[in-house]
Amino acid sequence: MTPADDLAHQATAAPEHTDAFWMPFTANRQFKKTPRLLASAEGMYYRSTDGREILDGTGGLWCCNAGHARPRIVKAIQEQAATLDFAPTFQMGHPLPFVLAERLKAIAPDGLDHVFFTNSGSESVDTALKIALAYHRARGEGQRTRLIGREKGYHGVGFGGISVGGMVNNRKFFGAMLPGVDHLRHTLDIARNGFNRGLPKHGIELAEDLERLVQLHDASTIAAVIVEPISGSAGVVLPPEGYLKRLREICDKHGILLIFDEVITGFGRVGKACFGVTPDLITTAKGLTNGAVPMGAVFASGKIHDAFMHGPEGAIELFHGYTYSGHPLACAAALATLDTYQEEGLFEKAIELGGYWEDAIHALKGLPNVIDIRNYGLIGAVELAAREGAPGSRGYDAFNRAFHDQNLMVRCTGDVLALSPPLILQKEHIDRIFDRLAATIRATA
Numbered sequence: 110m111t112p113a114d115d116l117a118h119q120a121t122a123a124p125e126h127t128d129a130f131w132m133p134f135t136a137n138r139q140f141k142k143t144p145r146l147l148a149s150a151e152g153m154y155y156r157s158t159d160g161r162e163i164l165d166g167t168g169g170l171w172c173c174n175a176g177h178a179r180p181r182i183v184k185a186i187q188e189q190a191a192t193l194d195f196a197p198t199f200q201m202g203h204p205l206p207f208v209l210a211e212r213l214k215a216i217a218p219d220g221l222d223h224v225f226f227t228n229s230g231s232e233s234v235d236t237a238l239k240i241a242l243a244y245h246r247a248r249g250e251g252q253r254t255r256l257i258g259r260e261k262g263y264h265g266v267g268f269g270g271i272s273v274g275g276m277v278n279n280r281k282f283f284g285a286m287l288p289g290v291d292h293l294r295h296t297l298d299i300a301r302n303g304f305n306r307g308l309p310k311h312g313i314e315l316a317e318d319l320e321r322l323v324q325l326h327d328a329s330t331i332a333a334v335i336v337e338p339i340s341g342s343a344g345v346v347l348p349p350e351g352y353l354k355r356l357r358e359i360c361d362k363h364g365i366l367l368i369f370d371e372v373i374t375g376f377g378r379v380g381k382a383c384f385g386v387t388p389d390l391i392t393t394a395k396g397l398t399n400g401a402v403p404m405g406a407v408f409a410s411g412k413i414h415d416a417f418m419h420g421p422e423g424a425i426e427l428f429h430g431y432t433y434s435g436h437p438l439a440c441a442a443a444l445a446t447l448d449t450y451q452e453e454g455l456f457e458k459a460i461e462l463g464g465y466w467e468d469a470i471h472a473l474k475g476l477p478n479v480i481d482i483r484n485y486g487l488i489g490a491v492e493l494a495a496r497e498g499a500p501g502s503r504g505y506d507a508f509n510r511a512f513h514d515q516n517l518m519v520r521c522t523g524d525v526l527a528l529s530p531p532l533i534l535q536k537e538h539i540d541r542i543f544d545r546l547a548a549t550i551r552a553t554a
């Protein structure tokens with residue numbers, strides 16, 4: 110075997126040893142006893158190392174919005190690797206991040222016309238928080254140092270992200286985190302909004318929680334508020350109707366920046382970005398490159414960007430960046446991804462298919478242990494009742510059963526089964542996803 114053949118074999122066969130790889134966000138010992146291993150992927154399907162076709166109900170991990178192994182993206186990465194494998198972007202450059210930033214600006218909400226590149230959602234979040242702090246300092250309001258997140262929020266795993274985040278297990282093991290952070294209440298309210306279709310009808314008043322924090326801390330100390338328009342990781346928590354608009358109004362009233370973390374919701378997942386509300390900063394990653402090469406991007410308004418562009422011309426305006434900011438392979442993947450989205454009209458798909466998706470997921474109501482169903486765009490969640498004394502175990506069993514017995518990939522987060530399929534899916538895939546999910550739920554006691 111040549112080394113290339115050997116790599117192809119190693120990438121598709123179950124590994125001989127599993128000890129050395131410390132897996133992220135995984136029950137390592139449980140996984141390694143009965144691994145779930147993927148060897149290849151095309152379109153809507155993965156193929157497992159034991160040769161089964163697995164229907165991808167989650168776009169990988171909320172990132173493969175155009176499906177898998179799309180020829181244009183594959184070719185762009187291959188060609189770019191052979192042309193320019195790496196080039197620095199610190200006091201140097203190469204053409205692609207400039208081209209990509211212009212393309213992104215053209216599809217961003219109005220006014221968000223500057224782009225800072227990162228390599229992940231976590232880095233995008235840290236970048237946006239740092240920009241927010243430095244922005245206020247640049248305009249002489251350096252006392253605005255407080256950051257406001259929200260309960261149940263997920264903003265990645267950097268210290269900034271877990272500090273403003275609100276998922277207990279992502280925080281409690283890691284010490285005191287950033288000082289000067291506070292949290293809004295979350296918007297999940299099954300008692301009032303259970304089995305609602307689309308955005309919840311009740312809960313706009315939860316935005317007033319920001320006024321409460323302003324009363325407590327004084328607006329002059331608050332730099333920014335960060336929220337996910339829809340949070341995925343916490344089990345698909347939707348914004349009540351009018352909530353995001355109200356947050357925007359309160360931020361404007363008090364000179365507080367509003368950051369939308371669109372790492373999951375960006376790039377077509379919910380159709381149009383931002384629910385008609387324009388934030389000051391947007392964090393993205395995942396769908397930006399269809400998951401094919403790690404990349405994130407922070408979109409900043411002209412107001413924010415321009416506040417930095419003062420002082421001597423030779424002064425570095427923002428002391429921040431990553432070795433791989435604007436990496437050539439990531440840029441090539443992102444440009445080919447944007448072409449694919451555009452050519453195939455994928456940003457419209459969540460709107461076109463949203464109604465069919467909604468009917469299909471809500472047809473699961475009445476199955477054993479289903480206590481709520483939530484949906485928006487091409488996102489869905491089915492919440493199962495927790496087993497007495499063992500929260501999360503029913504969700505995990507359903508997820509594991511879906512993979513092994515139904516050839517379906519879903520996500521479980523606690524007892525919530527979350528879905529975010531590639532946007533290339535057709536009605537027949539939707540039928541298949543929910544047939545298999547229904548069988549899974551029936552079989553999971």
Ligand code: PXG
Nearest residue numbers: 229230231263264265337341342370372373
């Ligand atoms: N912000 C949001 C809103 C996210 O959903 C991140 C930041 C962090 O991105 P990186 O690229 O650093 O992982 C995320 C990531 C899940 C799940 O199961 C969700 C994410 C990651 C892994 C699993 O829902 N979101």
